[in-house]
Amino acid sequence: MGVTYPVALDNKLTTWNNYRNRFWPAKYLIDAKGTVRYFTFGEGRYAQTEDLIRTLLKQADPDVQLPPKTGQKDPQLTKDRTPETYLSNHRISGYVGDPLLDNKPKAYRFPTAIPVNSLSLDGTWTAGYQYFTAGENARLAFTYRAKNVNLVLAGEGTVTVLVDGKTVKTIPVAGTPTLHRLVDESTARTAHLELKVTPGIQAYSFTFG
Incomplete structure (x- = not known):
């Protein structure tokens, strides 16, 4: 799949349980010092999450060169559909x-x-x-x-x-x-x-x- 960076697996749900996570999907952003700075549950909020990722990367290294924003907008996943x-x-x-x-x-x-x-x-x-x-x-x-x-x-x-x-x-x-x-x-x-x-x-x- 072209993934060159490490990906952590949680087959025994150790991380899931330590975070007392209850939702699927769930997104947690952790800064360079190991502090949880943001979390969101369920689908959506993709652009907001991307903006926060970029902010945390800049805070960790002000000189970092980031690629252009994806410009992704939240799709209407539940428009005329039963909600999650x-x-x-x-x-x-x-x-x-x-x-x-x-x-x-x-x-x-x-x-x-x-x-x-x-x-x-x-x-x-x-x-x-x-x-x-x-x-x-x-x-x-x-x-x-x-x-x-x-x-x-x-x-x-x-x-x-x-x-x-x-x-x-x-x-x-x-x-x-x-x-x-x-x-x-x-x-x-x-x-x-x-x-x-x-x-x-x-x-x-x-x-x-």
Whole structure:
């Protein structure tokens, strides 16, 4: 890929946990003295982040010669799309159904209707601050508008994906948090997603494109 500089890997989530990180993606800028100067969660703010990187490089070496700015503008990632949604009991948006119980297993039931840009739970789930953990007969439903749907998953097991009641795939899950493509269509549309999740699987966040 033409990358000539060192890239740190965090396969055991040591850095993730030491920063008490809860979001995907997350960006942290650290200056030449090792001080965290900026952080931001979720997609976007690319131009602002680039400006701050350039500022910190100049502070570290006033004589540094930087390349021209990329001029990148934040794309309208969620325009006419369901917004990014974190499965966090303190940060979830668009949730409908039985009240969430913090950090303890609870049996949930789908409501009679799930509006667009909303999700709900069925079966047993543990709703944590960083992720939701599936229990027995765990299902998750999401009425979304997008072309593709992604979900960060961890643990060991499988997730069966249904769109508008039809099974489209079964995804094997193994190991640390990884982004999985659930739905990939040629055009954006409104649809009803349902996931059947193996007990022990951890679900972190949805993104839509």
